[in-house]
Amino acid sequence: MTDIEIARSIKMRRITEIGEEIGIREDNLEPYGHYMAKIPLDIMRKEGKRGKLILVTAITATKAGIGKTTVSVGLALGLNRIGKKAIVALREPSLGPCFGMKGGAAGGGYAQVVPMEKINLHFTGDFHAVTSAHNMIAAMLDNYIYQHRDGGCALKQVLWKRVLDVNDRSLRNIITGLGNTTDGIPAQAGFDITPASEIMAILCLASDLDDMRRRIGNILLGYTAEGMPFTVDNLGITGAVVALLIDAIKPNLVQTTEGTPAIIHGGPFANIAHGCNSVIATQTALALADYVVTEAGFGADLGAEKFYDIKCRKSGLQPSLTILVATLNGLKMHGGTELARIKEPDSEGVRKGLANLDRHIANIQSFGQRVVVCFNRFASDTEDEISIVREHCEAMGVDFAINNAYNEGGEGAAELAHTVVRNIEEKESEQLRYAYSDDMPLAEKVITVAKKIYGAGNVTFSGKAMKQFANAERLGFGHFPVCIAKTQYSFSQDQKAYGAPSGFDFDIKDVVINAGAEMIVAIAGSIIRMPGLPKEPQALHIDVIDGEIEGLS
16 A cells, blocks of 8 residues: 555544643643644643653665654654653654655655644644745835835845745746836845745744744844844844744644654754754653654754754753664665666675765764664565675674564564663763864854764865855854755765765855854755755646545655
């Protein structure tokens, strides 16, 4: 059966039952139908023992697939299957990839979160709220400029773009305000995709409603003629923006294919943003379960680094363990096997691809984390090739476990669950060691990540990027962490440089100051913050037949 057929075959439990099971009374939930609900913010402050946090990350992404979300859901199923109280805390899917290249993002097979169609599409409206809040700021800013065009209050530079949760390359660079003089002032503008919005980052990094308000007010929109920062607070609409996000800030409760709790909230991408679900959702889960499984987007060089250096640094979260997901297909691609032959046995390709696995292990361990390698099994995998990976991990002193939750649900993840629990009980990860210190200059922070985590040789910065670094430090933002936007398909900025490249040139072409999210986004190489559509978008395969959505995967 397809993922959507499996999801549809599941008999879901009422969301009030799921809530009661983890200690949330029915009158504390805000239901969105029978199977989804919003959780009030005060639940995360629930007193008592806090759960153990487990991060799921992966080797470098490939077009052959890795299955990190499937592993995350599967591990939660496996932990509950062996008698542990576990919750999986995930990001929300974006409509862009759902209708573009990637498809859905709710797990797969018998390790999914449900109702799959609703989660993958409009869900509880959080993405729409972020889009609306972001674009209202843009509209209010344009109106401010228009209304003050003759009053000496014009801005010297405008930094704020618009966003939309679709893949649309034609919107990357546009001209607004064409037509009559009453239609606005002509200006060069553009769109990013909603997951790249600073509002999304703020939603995911805020500790509570007051913190979100503070951060939104601090968003840097541009500079005045005197070179002074112009913020949302200066625009006078902070309260209006918060009003649009009053429900979106609350995390969402759903369930897995086996009726266990899942909290899904926020959705920044890891290649162009910080790639983690919300701090509020993670803290809420930790207040309700003994074990919390969360994930960070794409490979560990992107998602895990940002999870540690941005999310954990800002929130005080401390993972007890990090799981590194690997697949034979992924290792083969990093070992030079052609995509067309990826399902054929290729022991040499697997061995060569282990260099990518090794660098990720070393990187994760450099943060003080204990690592377990999770082998996400596919139907075409051979025992001989699996043994190569197992023996390699054993030689490195890293535990190895197979995940077969896609086919078997929680039972297929029981081995992984036992391995995780044993590792945490034997010796949890050390106190996090960040890749750089807060007081390091911003450019030096980028250089440190590029060389220490990616393996870069020479790191260069455009004049535009250096000017933005200088502006950030002048405005008192030099202590912010850096969020590097780069391709997810390689350690380098070249998406075709598979394996574990080193000594390469790494170029920062632009820098975005996220004064509200309190991070500095450094844009590497040709990475873009508004994806385009492939030649054959997933939308071509999505339809409604006999009242049921088909084609989501």
